[in-house]
Amino acid sequence: MNSFEWTVVGSDIGPLLLAATGEGLVSVVFHADAAVRDGALGQLAARLGAEPVEVASRDRARGRSGNGPGDGQGDAPGDGSGGAAAPVLLAEPIRQLEEYFTGRRRDFALPLDWSLTSGFNRQVLRELASGVPYGRVVGYGDLADRVGQPGAAQAVGAAMGSNPLPVVVPCHRVVESDGGLGGFGGGRETKRKLLALEGVLPQPLF
Structure with missing residues (x-):
């Protein structure tokens, strides 16, 4: 079965669920607490016909512990704890979103998977x-x-x-x-x- 990567990252507007396929970033979900995250992952799995695979957030990807800038989430579900793998498909979206929220990026340069809209x-x-x-x-x-x-x-x-x-x-x-x-x-x-x-x-x- 096909798969897609997902993680939850902190931001100044709260936790964001990110998901990516081999085509590119496919989903960004606001206010991704445990209930929102689980519901969104179920919907994505059904619509994409793919298995969700959790990857580490930016903090785990960088070998850091604790909160990201402004996330205020502590050990929020999906923060990369529990031995999640390093991101591959999501590495660049995680980096560019962090740059955007810290004022260092104005334009995103990411491949996007448009399959959830038509x-x-x-x-x-x-x-x-x-x-x-x-x-x-x-x-x-x-x-x-x-x-x-x-x-x-x-x-x-x-x-x-x-x-x-x-x-x-x-x-x-x-x-x-x-x-x-x-x-x-x-x-x-x-x-x-x-x-x-x-x-x-x-x-x-x-």
């Missing part, structure tokens, strides 16, 4: 990934126009909600035309933090 949703997400750079935002309607579907703002919103690769495919950069944040699968506070990290919104005082 049709209009994939078209919109690919346009978002290639056409809306760090520190910029786009409206739902504007993004619909870009893919030749004027008036499809609501469908763009649904595509953002189904994004299997948030952060790397930056659905947090899609906002309402009046300047409102709009919805977000990881929660509005997570969206606000990501936009603050990129300088679109002010950093919180506390």
Whole structure:
């Protein structure tokens, strides 16, 4: 049976589940506590027809112990404990995400596995990934126009909600035309933090 690598890494927006196949990074899941992690892994295994294989997080991969920067998770499930192997498929995603959250990276250069999305949703997400750079935002309607579907703002919103690769495919950069944040699968506070990290919104005082 085919397999895919997975791990959970800490970040300033909480634990993230990362998964990768031989094609590339396939899934990023917010708020990956034990329950979310287990549910997501079951869904990924079913959709990919592959067996999940845990690999070490960045801390174990570097031979360190303790929390990663800002993760606050301690011995969170999936942190690479229990003898997990060193990452192969996930080594570069782990490194680039750490650089992003510490302000040392603006653009991701990763192979992506788009197999969890298709049709209009994939078209919109690919346009978002290639056409809306760090520190910029786009409206739902504007993004619909870009893919030749004027008036499809609501469908763009649904595509953002189904994004299997948030952060790397930056659905947090899609906002309402009046300047409102709009919805977000990881929660509005997570969206606000990501936009603050990129300088679109002010950093919180506390």
